[in-house]
Every structure is written in structure tokens, then in C-alpha cells.
Amino acid sequence: MKKILFLALAVLLINTSTSWAWGTTGHRVVAEIAERNLTRKAKKNLKKIIGDQKLAYWSNWPDFIKSDPTWKHADAWHYVNVGTSLTPTDFTKEMNETTADNLYKKTLSLIEELKDKDLSLEKKQVNLYFLIHLIGDAHQPLHVGRAEDLGGNRIGVEWFGQKTNLHTLWDSKLVDFTQYSYTEFSTVLNIHDKKFNNRLSEGELVTWLYESYTAAQHIYDTAKADDKLSYKYYFDHQKDLEDQLLKGGLRLAKILNEIYG
Ligand SMILES: [Zn+2]
Numbered sequence: 001m002k003k004i005l006f007l008a009l010a011v012l013l014i015n016t017s018t019s020w021a022w023g024t025t026g027h028r029v030v031a032e033i034a035e036r037n038l039t040r041k042a043k044k045n046l047k048k049i050i051g052d053q054k055l056a057y058w059s060n061w062p063d064f065i066k067s068d069p070t071w072k073h074a075d076a077w078h079y080v081n082v083g084t085s086l087t088p089t090d091f092t093k094e095m096n097e098t099t100a101d102n103l104y105k106k107t108l109s110l111i112e113e114l115k116d117k118d119l120s121l122e123k124k125q126v127n128l129y130f131l132i133h134l135i136g137d138a139h140q141p142l143h144v145g146r147a148e149d150l151g152g153n154r155i156g157v158e159w160f161g162q163k164t165n166l167h168t169l170w171d172s173k174l175v176d177f178t179q180y181s182y183t184e185f186s187t188v189l190n191i192h193d194k195k196f197n198n199r200l201s202e203g204e205l206v207t208w209l210y211e212s213y214t215a216a217q218h219i220y221d222t223a224k225a226d227d228k229l230s231y232k233y234y235f236d237h238q239k240d241l242e243d244q245l246l247k248g249g250l251r252l253a254k255i256l257n258e259i260y261g
Pocket of ligand 1: 137
């Protein structure tokens with residue numbers, strides 16, 4: 001009886017566990033593309049903060065520390081929840097009016113703090129790890145999803161016969177399906193000239209979040225609970241996935257070049 005109870009509890013825990021981030025590869029791709037687009041000066045200044053280590057190395061740290069209860073307050077920094085069918089103006093208004101320490105507000109304050117040269121080295125490092133990570137999350141469309149389904153976490157689907165949910169599919173399953181390492185994925189995405197890259201990184205955080213929001217609406221519109229997804233789904237969404245990773249990387253580079261360049 002005890003065993004059955006334990007099993008039932010384990011199943012419950014597995015089913016209710018939610019994920020809130022690009023998987024490890026997705027975050028590393030964003031960080032690596034950013035690293036490859038840094039100015040010489042930004043690279044030099046970043047070296048003073050994180051030494052020779054790659055940005056990709058730190059990109060998943062904010063997810064790993066979720067296991068540390070003293071960081072519990074940071075869980076809400078990884079996403080924003082917004083209403084449906086918002087125009088760009090309404091969306092911006094909602095973002096600016098929120099008092100929650102969410103992805104939007106936290107990222108803005110991290111950037112402001114990092115511009116302060118008197119910030120302690122430890123604080124610079126922690127802020128930087130979060131910034132690298134959160135710009136990645138800002139480009140995973142379902143981190144700008146609906147509150148009622150926890151950004152797709154509550155929409156169960158099948159991926160090649162395995163039970164998963166829409167959020168996890170976008171965090172990691174689609175990225176992993178490509179079978180690229182993070183450096184290979186960065187190499188195939190980071191192929192454009194400066195003019196193209198500049199165009200892609202136009203705008204500011206709120207406009208980038210609105211793009212993710214729009215992409216999330218498309219994701220909600222093209223899959224429903226219990227759908228059996230496989231090759232066709234990847235084929236239909238490949239461009240969106242690649243665009244979001246590339247944009248995340250180039251925009252992170254833009255922010256870092258502005259702070260450190
Ligand atoms: Zn995250």
C-alpha cells in the first residue's frame with residue numbers, strides 16, 4: 001500500500017512539475033551567438049568580470065540555482081504572463097504598469113545596475129549570468145504566454161509518441177530534435193552580414209517581448225491538447241525556432257555592446 005501511495009505521489013509530482021526555460025542547448029546557442037557578435041572592447045571588459053570563461057558556460061546557471069531555496073524569489077524573473085489579443089500599445093502599457101518582478105522589469109533593472117561601474121564584482125557576475133539567461137528566455141515565445149496554462153505547461157501533447165507539454169516542446173524538444181551541439185547550431189544560424197544583424201536587433205526589450213508574444217499566439221493556434229506531433233510540426237515551426245534563437249543572440253550582443261563597448 002505504501003508503495004502504491006509512493007508511486008501515485010511520484011506520478012503526481014512528475015505530471016505537475018513545470019519547466020520555465022529554454023533547455024540547456026537553447027540558452028547556450030543564444031549566449032554563443034552573442035559572444036560571436038561582441039565588439040573587441042566589450043569582450044575585453046567582459047573578461048574583467050568573468051575571465052576566460054564563455055558566456056555559454058554561465059547561460060544556464062539561473063536555472064540550476066532554482067534547486068537552492070534561497071533563490072526561490074528569482075523564479076518569477078524567467079517569464080511574463082500577459083492577457084490575450086493585446087495590441088502593441090496595450091502590451092507595452094501592461095508591461096510598464098506591472099509592479100511584479102517579472103522577466104521584463106527584472107531585465108531592465110539588471111541592465112541599469114550593470115551600467116554602474118561601482119557595482120561589486122560579485123554583483124556584476126550574478127547580474128550578468130541572469131542577463132545572459134533572461135534575454136534567452138525572452139525569446140522563448142511561451143515565456144510570454146498565458147497565465148491560465150502556465151505558458152503551455154498545462155497543454156499536454158505527444159512528441160514522437162512521448163508525453164510532454166507544449167512548453168517543454170519549445171524549451172528543449174524542438175532544439176534537441178535538430179541534434180546540433182550548441183556551437184554547431186550557433187554556426188549555422190550566425191551567417192548574416194552586419195546590416196542584416198543590425199536590422200534584426202532593432203527595437204528594445206518591450207518590442208522583442210511583443211514579438212515573442214505574437215509567436216506564442218501562433219504556437220497556441222497551431223497545436224491543441226493531446227495532439228500527436230512529430231516531423232510535420234518541426235517542419236512547420238523550424239523557421240520560428242531558428243529566428244528566435246538568432247534574435248536572442250544578436251540582441252544580447254547588442255545589449256552587452258551597449259554596456260561594455
Ligand atoms: Zn529561465
